Amino acid sequence: MENARREAVAQMTRKNQGNGLKSSAPKISDYFGCNVLGPETMKLLLPKDTYRKVQDAIERGKRFDLEVANTVASAMKTWAISKGATHYCHWFQPMTGATAEKHDSFIDPMGEGSVLEVFSGKQLVQAEPDASSFPSGGLRATFEARGYTAWDPTSPAFIMETPGGSTLCIPTIFVSYTGESLDTKTPLLRSIEVLNKAALDILKYFKSDVAKVFSTLGAEQEYFVIDREYYCRRPDLVLAERTLFGAPSPKGQQLEDHYFGSIKDRIFAFMTDAESELYKLGVPLKTRHNEVAPHQFECAPVFEEANVAVDHNQLVMDVLKRVAVRHKLAALLYEKPFAGINGSGKHNNWSLGTDTGKNLLTPGDTPHANLQFLIFLVSIIKAVYENALLLRASIASSGNDHRLGANEAPPAIMSVFLGAQLTKVLEDLEKGVTTKDTDQEWMTFGIDKIPTILRDNTDRNRTSPFAFTGNKFEFRAVGSSFNNALPIMVLNTIVASQLISTKKDIDTALKGKRQFKDAVIEVLRKYYKQSKGVCFEGNNYSVEWAAEAKKRGLPNVKTTPEALEGFVLKDSLKMFERLGVLSEVESHSRYYIKLEKYAKDIDIEAKLMAEMVYNQFIPAAVEYQNQLIKSIRGLKELLPNDGSLRAQTELLKEVSGHVEAAQRGVDVLRKALDAAEKTDDAKEKAMAYCHKVKPSFDPIRQAVDALEGLVPDNTWPMPKYREMLFLM
Numbered sequence: 001m002e003n004a005r006r007e008a009v010a011q012m013t014r015k016n017q018g019n020g021l022k023s024s025a026p027k028i029s030d031y032f033g034c035n036v037l038g039p040e041t042m043k044l045l046l047p048k049d050t051y052r053k054v055q056d057a058i059e060r061g062k063r064f065d066l067e068v069a070n071t072v073a074s075a076m077k078t079w080a081i082s083k084g085a086t087h088y089c090h091w092f093q094p095m096t097g098a099t100a101e102k103h104d105s106f107i108d109p110m111g112e113g114s115v116l117e118v119f120s121g122k123q124l125v126q127a128e129p130d131a132s133s134f135p136s137g138g139l140r141a142t143f144e145a146r147g148y149t150a151w152d153p154t155s156p157a158f159i160m161e162t163p164g165g166s167t168l169c170i171p172t173i174f175v176s177y178t179g180e181s182l183d184t185k186t187p188l189l190r191s192i193e194v195l196n197k198a199a200l201d202i203l204k205y206f207k208s209d210v211a212k213v214f215s216t217l218g219a220e221q222e223y224f225v226i227d228r229e230y231y232c233r234r235p236d237l238v239l240a241e242r243t244l245f246g247a248p249s250p251k252g253q254q255l256e257d258h259y260f261g262s263i264k265d266r267i268f269a270f271m272t273d274a275e276s277e278l279y280k281l282g283v284p285l286k287t288r289h290n291e292v293a294p295h296q297f298e299c300a301p302v303f304e305e306a307n308v309a310v311d312h313n314q315l316v317m318d319v320l321k322r323v324a325v326r327h328k329l330a331a332l333l334y335e336k337p338f339a340g341i342n343g344s345g346k347h348n349n350w351s352l353g354t355d356t357g358k359n360l361l362t363p364g365d366t367p368h369a370n371l372q373f374l375i376f377l378v379s380i381i382k383a384v385y386e387n388a389l390l391l392r393a394s395i396a397s398s399g400n401d402h403r404l405g406a407n408e409a410p411p412a413i414m415s416v417f418l419g420a421q422l423t424k425v426l427e428d429l430e431k432g433v434t435t436k437d438t439d440q441e442w443m444t445f446g447i448d449k450i451p452t453i454l455r456d457n458t459d460r461n462r463t464s465p466f467a468f469t470g471n472k473f474e475f476r477a478v479g480s481s482f483n484n485a486l487p488i489m490v491l492n493t494i495v496a497s498q499l500i501s502t503k504k505d506i507d508t509a510l511k512g513k514r515q516f517k518d519a520v521i522e523v524l525r526k527y528y529k530q531s532k533g534v535c536f537e538g539n540n541y542s543v544e545w546a547a548e549a550k551k552r553g554l555p556n557v558k559t560t561p562e563a564l565e566g567f568v569l570k571d572s573l574k575m576f577e578r579l580g581v582l583s584e585v586e587s588h589s590r591y592y593i594k595l596e597k598y599a600k601d602i603d604i605e606a607k608l609m610a611e612m613v614y615n616q617f618i619p620a621a622v623e624y625q626n627q628l629i630k631s632i633r634g635l636k637e638l639l640p641n642d643g644s645l646r647a648q649t650e651l652l653k654e655v656s657g658h659v660e661a662a663q664r665g666v667d668v669l670r671k672a673l674d675a676a677e678k679t680d681d682a683k684e685k686a687m688a689y690c691h692k693v694k695p696s697f698d699p700i701r702q703a704v705d706a707l708e709g710l711v712p713d714n715t716w717p718m719p720k721y722r723e724m725l726f727l728m
Contacts, residue, residue: 033282035159037079045075057153059212059355061193069121076157077106077119080168083159088119088168090127090149093184094134095593097483099314100174102129103167124170125151134174135596136182137589146177152185155311158281162322171311181586184485185310190581191492192307198499199352199360199376205506205516206372212355215492216472218303219313220287222344222480223320224296224332225267227728230719231330235612240605241334241481242399244697245612247705248340249722252294259292264728266327267297274323275299281319283312292408293342294725303349303472306492310484313346317481335479336402338721343403344480350491351472352376362471371520375502378426378524380473381416383498384466385531386571387490388414389555391466392477393566394490396594398601400479401560407541410465410477412563413549413556415536417464423537429521430528463540486590493581502527560598561686567591595686599676602689606673609700610666616717617704621659624711628652655710658703665700672696 043051050071056062080088089101104123107115127149134147155171174183181187192214199213231237236244263271271288278285287300301312317333324331336343352360361377364370384391391414395404405411418426465477478487502523509519533552538545549556557563566572568591576582582590628648635645676688708716 028279032279035083035161035280036282037076037157038282039156041079042072042075045079046071054153066121066125069125071121073119073121073124076124076168076170077117080157080159080166081106081117084161084166085159085168086165088123088170090129090151090172091169092129092149092172092174093314093483093485094174094182095137095184095590096135097481099318100129100134101167101169102127127172129174134182135593136176137592137596147174147182148177149174152189152307154189154305155308156282158315161277161280180583180589184483184489185307187581187586188310188485188489188492189307190579191489191496194579194581195352195492195496195499198496198503201503202375202499203372205520210354210356210358213360214353215306215488216303216351216353216359217306217309217484217488218301218349218472219309219316219484220298220300220347220349221313221316221320222291222296222298222346224293224337224344225270225324225329226295226332226724228325228328228330230724231332233719234724235616236605236608237330237332237337239608240601241332242337242402242605243339243721244605244609245617245701245704245708245718246339246721247708249720249725251722251726253292253341256292258290258294258296261290263288263290266329266728270324270327270329271297271299273326274319277319277323278312278316281312281315283315285316291342291344293338295728296342296344300347303351305353306350306488310488313484333481335397335399335481336406338725341725342408343406345403345409345476346478346480346482346484348475348478348484348488349469349472350475350488359471361468361473371517374429374524375506375520376499377422377468378527379498379502380495381418381534382527382531383494384414384416385534386498387494387566387575388534389557389563389566389569390490390494390572391487391566392555392557392563393594394487395477395479395482396560396563396598397479397482398560398598399481400477401558403479404477405541405558410463410540411546411556412558413540413546413554414465414477414534415540415549415554416473416534417467417537418535419468420537422468423535426528426532426535430525430532432525464536465540489581493576493579497575497579559690561595561683561690564591564594564598564686567594592682595682599682599686599689602694603673603676605697606669606689606693609697610669613662613666613700613704617707618659618662620711620715620717621655621707623715625652625655625659628655651710655707658706658710661703662700662707665696665703669693669696669700 039055042054046054050068053062053064053068054072057064077088085106087103087105089103091099091101094100106117106119108118110116128146129149132147149172152171152173157168157170160167160169171185173181173186173189175186176182195215196213200210203210203213234243236242275285275288284302284304285299286302287298289298290296291298299316301309301316303309304312320331320333333344335345354360361373363373392412403409462476465475467474467476475487475491478484505523505526506519509522510516512519514522534554536545536549546556557565567587573584573587576587577584628651632645632648632652635642635648639645672688672693676685676693679685679688708720
């Protein structure tokens, strides 16, 4: 172990630094989306009538017949083969958080040893991937293997290039034999449609020409990168995706000198390589930079329609991992891979767009437009207030529990940040007074009782989980490893539900023969008064905010098993069922799958901790103990009165004490594990792992991390924080 670790460190000076500078790199615009079967390519490949029917399916949800599907499949096959693809797959998103695919070749035997490339409309539209081992949360038994994937034409097919070859990937949904959703995409698509209908009903008040409303998403992705040698020599990173042990480095992130710093050459080569792959896939990455923690980075795209943006973020995570391997690196997407320094999130910039190019969360230039803006804004605030625990459930995981509220990420309390000026506007609305204009650029309504709005006067509150940033909300509490489909589905659904209620309340107010503007103001004033407790402009990290949030009745659920209750609240179940986003059994399935995943995550970590203590750390510590014993014996014989004898004896006691503490801690851990494993009920099991097994981790880690500071550096078995985070 000594030689292995030292060799890993020594290799840092011999690592491949990438391919060097490219003297004639092509313009991004020349190859962007070249591996995507987008509208322009389809228009070239398809007959006009077929192309129109496909666009009707994409834009208006209209169905097309098998003849159209056959034509599209033929064109898709021709295009894919021209790109070097030999196989195709239905690319779907089961409830594992990752993507899944089963590859089939285009060939079809023709007899006499010959084959022909064939791809039919039936193969395009539907497949049966078996997939019996995917989590279903009780929706089907393991022996009921049938699951079906169905083509989602709203997300374009693409070619995934790998060193071994190219594959045509067709985005699909994944459902059971009886029609229940077994994936994350189906509910997302349902939520997009119900949001569309609810928003259009609001826009009818304003005689809008909008025919379609959709949620938009720009997902900022944070991640760590370390050398692959270090990664492979850390069993905890390989199996649990986080370091279960590791003493703090003398230098961590306290200087914050990594933030927005110059990007190292080796990382730059990796980034540009990954970006090139993603540009080919049509992912509009715009930004890259160093984040606060050492070896932490971020990339961010331009916003897109939510369904496509979710698919693209899955591709971002996949490509980052793949390309990192090429550069002898490891990309870490776990929320908190290193204790004591910042973890990683996925900041989801969410808004509402229209087919006319408008952003419904942008204040307008006319009283009419600003009244519309306020309806959507206040409805969103009320939706978050009414569904805070459900929103918290959508971002719950064992990894995110480490990150939330750790003075680097929003706490588990769901709150809304609006900015001082917009807060004043809503407070004045509640009071029934008009905000006075200033010398700044105010957005004026010109209507009595409706306050003016200051354009673009909202700063980002980086401590807030849900911050308004001018024309969008930034949902900052989502974990870095998450599939965005779940939190965005929940956000779409709660907003759609509230917009439906908003319309009903406005219609009721209008029955009192009030003028439209007065009816709207009455409803919004009532809403803001009811839900303003969820609005907070201060430091969400502070202890004071936790106390204040408790007074306001806001839930502060810090652990996943409790947070997941949000999925099965009566109000949540009724809302999902009423809107057709999730049936009651589908909601319960998500709850049980998340509980099981949590228990399995902690189980893996617990067993791995015990193994590493006995296989890695105790042998290293005992070896050092033996050295000390030998030294002490020699001193007693030769220098019985030497002062170092006492010092070494105390050191021996300290080392042996930590060894004993680690062993005792593992014994406690194993007993807690045995008790948790005997529990059959999913909720009780998750609770046992959370409140019995997980708390036993800390004493073990404290003992081992203390040993790391005592055992000689050249005998410590695994890469240390200072090496993983500062040697590249």
